[in-house]
Amino acid sequence: MSSKRIIQAFLPALFSLCAALSGTSAIAQTPASQPSAGGLPAHSPFDIPYGMPLSLQSANQALEAAEAEAARHGWPEAIAVTDPSGELVAFAKMDNTQNSSPKIALRKAATAARFRRDTRTFYNAFEAGHTYAATLDPSVVASPGGYPLVIGGKIVGAIGCSGGSGDQDADICKAGADALK
Structure with missing residues (x-):
């Protein structure tokens, strides 16, 4: 058998082996259809209208309720309250909160x-x-612990908590949001 025939005989097997080792298919495949982007809901599930920014008094009310809940559990938290555009209105960093939390x-x-x-x-x-x-948006946070603050059916701001697990942070935020209801 000539060397050319030997190479021709082993090329398909060599190509398949290389493809398997690289984790790709030996033949490029085009999907029949694009994956769903979540379907088309009848209306946006996040259509709460924006309202006027919350007052400093309301921001402090949410902050104090969240801080009290964190203290009750012994969870050192950083707690931020923003206006509807995400700008800081009120903030607290409890003792022993990790430095990254604020x-x-x-x-x-x-x-x-x-x-x-x-x-x-x-x-x-x-x-x-x-x-x-x-x-x-590069600043999106995909972690539990950020809640919109709603008064009169409108978003007036939000509260964000960090320092514990995601579920702990969410519980603290919920206490702050509930204080404004």
Whole structure:
């Protein structure tokens, strides 16, 4: 058998082996259809209108309720309250809170305010493999612990908490949001 015939005989097997080792298919495949982007709901699930920014008094009321809940559990938290555009209105950093928490709390609050939804929504999307949210805005936080603040059916700001687990942060935020109801 000539060397040319030997090479021709082994090329398909060699190509398949290389493809298997690289994790790609030996033949490029085009999907028959594009993956769903979540379907078309009848209306936006995040259509709460924006209202006038909350007052400093209301921001402090939410902040104090969240801080009291964190203290009750012994969870050192950073807590940020923003206006509807995500700008800081009130802030507290409890003793022994990790140094990264203040910026994370503010980013969670800003995400909740600007996108009109609980930051857990982004977390759930990432967990389900839908990482598109990372392409929307580089400051999006996909972690529980950011809640819109709603008064009179309108978003007046948001609260973000950081320092514990995502669920702990969310519980603290919920206490702050509930204080304004």
